Amino acid sequence: MRGHLKRNRKRTDIVAVGDRVWVTRLPDDEGAIEAVDPRVRALVRTARNTRDTEQVVLANPDQVGFVFAVADPEPHVRMLDRFIVLAELQEIPIRIIVTKLDLERDAITARDVFGMYEAVYPVHYISVRGGIGISELRAAIEGRITVVAGPSGVGKSTLLNALDPEHVRDVSHVSTATGKGRHTTIGSQLHRLSDDTFVADTPGIRSLAMHAVPGDRLDWAFREFRPFLAQCFYQDCTHIHEPDCGVRNAVQRGDIAAPRYASYAALRRGDEMSGERTG
Structure with missing residues (x-):
């Protein structure tokens, strides 16, 4: 990265996953980023150890899939609603992905919790173990750059393994002590599923950047x-x-x-x- 980009730094993210950049080729198959195009939109969160600085999860996504589980961990719809607000303010098209359908309880089903969103957003009900909903979700992300975001432990890595079985990712389990998952993704990663289909996996997000909204x-x-x-x-x-x-x-x-x-x-x-x- 050229020095003038670093000197003009105003945020924690000079270049983020999904940015469109201009690169000069260097010897030994290396390159230098000369410029970064303006972002059309971005999904952001609060940077670590600060509330005032935003960190870009993914720049220029075509859509976002917010992933929440039926159980293990229990769904937190207030968190989902905060995520939805942030995506709406950035005009990012939204999908809601409900995982672990095989953990449904007789008393409370996935639609009891997430059915209220169906009139507003596409809602995908997924069971990787049962093979339910995978082909429909794959069709919905075809030809797009999609960021998947949600709390840790909801099965994002397992879901990506089902969508892209050629590149298997590590998965984790929810702690029985805390009811929360452990991060298996360290930073945002953009995965190519086909020539024109990309999925960005993100660390478990507990806090997207939510500042005062008029x-x-x-x-x-x-x-x-x-x-x-x-x-x-x-x-x-x-x-x-x-x-x-x-x-x-x-x-x-x-x-x-x-x-x-x-x-x-x-x-x-x-x-x-x-x-x-x-x-």
């Missing part, structure tokens, strides 16, 4: 709110306490899932805006 952007990031925003009596409605609120009326009618509204309300009040690590 209210009018936060409600827009909850995609199912959008048809009802114009129905609010007050133009600057927060959808928390105002009368004649189109969003809260939609929640009462069942047009918006109550858990999704609860996530919005927590973020709006600042309960979960600080970027604290969760899960």
Whole structure:
């Protein structure tokens, strides 16, 4: 990397996985990065040991697949909702990938937890052990750059092994003491599945960068709110306490899932805006 790029450094990531760069060839099959093209979009998280600096998980993804397990570890939909907000703000198309379908319980099924997202986003229900949903997911990522992100222990590496059996990755198991997984991926890695299909694997993410989001952007990031925003009596409605609120009326009618509204309300009040690590 040329020195002028390092001198102009403003963040922890001068060049990130997924960046499009200009390279000068050097002897011995080496090269030097001369310039980095502007990023169209990026999935970011808070850099280690700081809350104020962003670290790019993947630059220029075509879509993101947020991976959560049915169980082992237990699903944390508030965390998923925070991830969704960040992707929506970056205008990154979203898929939700639900793994470990074979661990479904009779009392609580995967759709009991994740079914509320189906009207808004593509939801893939996967059992690698049972071979369920793999071919459909493979078709959905074909010809795209997809980043898979989620908490540790949900089976991202196992999923990638099923999608790309020629390159087997290490997998881990969830700790019985903490209920959390161990990282098997050290840093973001871009894997080529075919000539035009790439998947970026990421370390288990507990904290994507969540800083203060203006209210009018936060409600827009909850995609199912959008048809009802114009129905609010007050133009600057927060959808928390105002009368004649189109969003809260939609929640009462069942047009918006109550858990999704609860996530919005927590973020709006600042309960979960600080970027604290969760899960």
